[in-house]
Amino acid sequence: MAESAQMAEREPVFWALIPAAGIGRRMGLDRPKQYLTLGSRTILAHTLSIFLEHPRIRGVVLVLGPDVDPDALDLPLAGGRLFRVAGGAERADSVQNGLDFLSERAHGDDWVLVHDAARPCLPASDVDRLLRELRDDPVGGLLACPSTDTIKWSDGAGRVEHSLERERVWRALTPQMFRLDMLRRANAQARSGGHAVTDEASAIEYLGEHPRLIEGSAMNIKITRAEDLELARLYLMQQGRLDGGYRP
Ligand code: CTP
Numbered sequence: 001m002a003e004s005a006q007m008a009e010r011e012p013v014f015w016a017l018i019p020a021a022g023i024g025r026r027m028g029l030d031r032p033k034q035y036l037t038l039g040s041r042t043i044l045a046h047t048l049s050i051f052l053e054h055p056r057i058r059g060v061v062l063v064l065g066p067d068v069d070p071d072a073l074d075l076p077l078a079g080g081r082l083f084r085v086a087g088g089a090e091r092a093d094s095v096q097n098g099l100d101f102l103s104e105r106a107h108g109d110d111w112v113l114v115h116d117a118a119r120p121c122l123p124a125s126d127v128d129r130l131l132r133e134l135r136d137d138p139v140g141g142l143l144a145c146p147s148t149d150t151i152k153w154s155d156g157a158g159r160v161e162h163s164l165e166r167e168r169v170w171r172a173l174t175p176q177m178f179r180l181d182m183l184r185r186a187n188a189q190a191r192s193g194g195h196a197v198t199d200e201a202s203a204i205e206y207l208g209e210h211p212r213l214i215e216g217s218a219m220n221i222k223i224t225r226a227e228d229l230e231l232a233r234l235y236l237m238q239q240g241r242l243d244g245g246y247r248p
C-alpha cells in the first residue's frame with residue numbers, strides 16, 4: 001500500500017533512445033545518411049542536440065553501427081548524459097539493444113522516447129507535447145500526422161481494393177514513447193513471433209494495447225532519399241537551427 005502510494009507520487013523519468021545503426025541504402029551515398037552534414041553539423045548531431053538540450057531528458061542512448069569509430073564523430077557535448085550501444089541487423093534489433101542497456105540503469109516504469117536519427121527536424125515543442133500528454137497514460141503513444149492524401153488499399157495486384165476513411169488515417173512519426181518494461185517485453189515478443197516491427201507502436205499493438213496518437217509537426221520528416229535533404233535543410237533553417245555554412 002505504502003509502496004504503491006510512493007510509486008504513484010514518483011516524478012516520471014524520461015530517457016531518449018536514438019537508433020542510428022542503419023546504412024541508408026535508399027539514399028545511395030557512400031556513407032549512412034545520419035553522417036551527412038546539414039549546415040555545420042551532421043544529421044546525427046542535430047538529432048542528438050534536441051534531446052541533450054531538453055531539460056526533462058535524463059539521458060540519451062545512442063545506438064551505432066558496428067564500423068563506427070565514436071571518437072571520429074562530431075557528437076554534441078553531453079555532460080555524461082550520452083551512452084553508446086552497438087546496433088543490430090534490423091531497426092528493432094538496434095532498439096532492443098538500447099532497451100537492454102537501459103534496463104541496467106533505469107526503472108521499469110521510466111518512459112523511453114525512441115526517435116530515428118534520420119529525423120533531425122523534430123521541433124522541441126513536439127517533445128514537450130509528448131511528455132505533457134502522455135506522462136500519466138497507462139500505455140504511451142507516438143507523434144503522428146493526419147494524412148492529407150486519400151489512402152488506397154491495394155489488392156496486391158495493382159488495383160484498388162478499397163479506400164481508407166481519410167479522417168482516420170495517420171502517418172506514424174517518432175518519438176514514440178512507452179514505458180521501458182512494457183516496450184522491452186513487446187519488442188522481444190514481436191521479434192520472436194516473427195512480426196515485422198517497423199516502429200515501437202506496432203510492437204505494443206501486438207500486445208493488444210492501443211497507443212495514443214499525438215498530433216505532431218509535418219516538418220518532422222524522416223530523411224530517406226536524396227531529395228529529402230533540401231527539405232530538411234529548409235525546415236532546420238526555419239527553426240533557426242541551421243548555423244554555419246553549407247558543406248556538401
Ligand atoms: N536503424 C538502426 N539499425 C538498423 C536499421 C536502422 O538503428 N539495423 C535506424 C537508422 O539509422 C535510422 C532509423 O533506424 O535512424 C530509421 O531507419 P531508416 O530510415 O530505414 O534508415 P536506414 O535503415 O539507414 O535506411 P535504409 O532503410 O534506406 O537502408
Ligand code: MG
Nearest residue numbers: 022023024091
Ligand atoms: Mg531501414
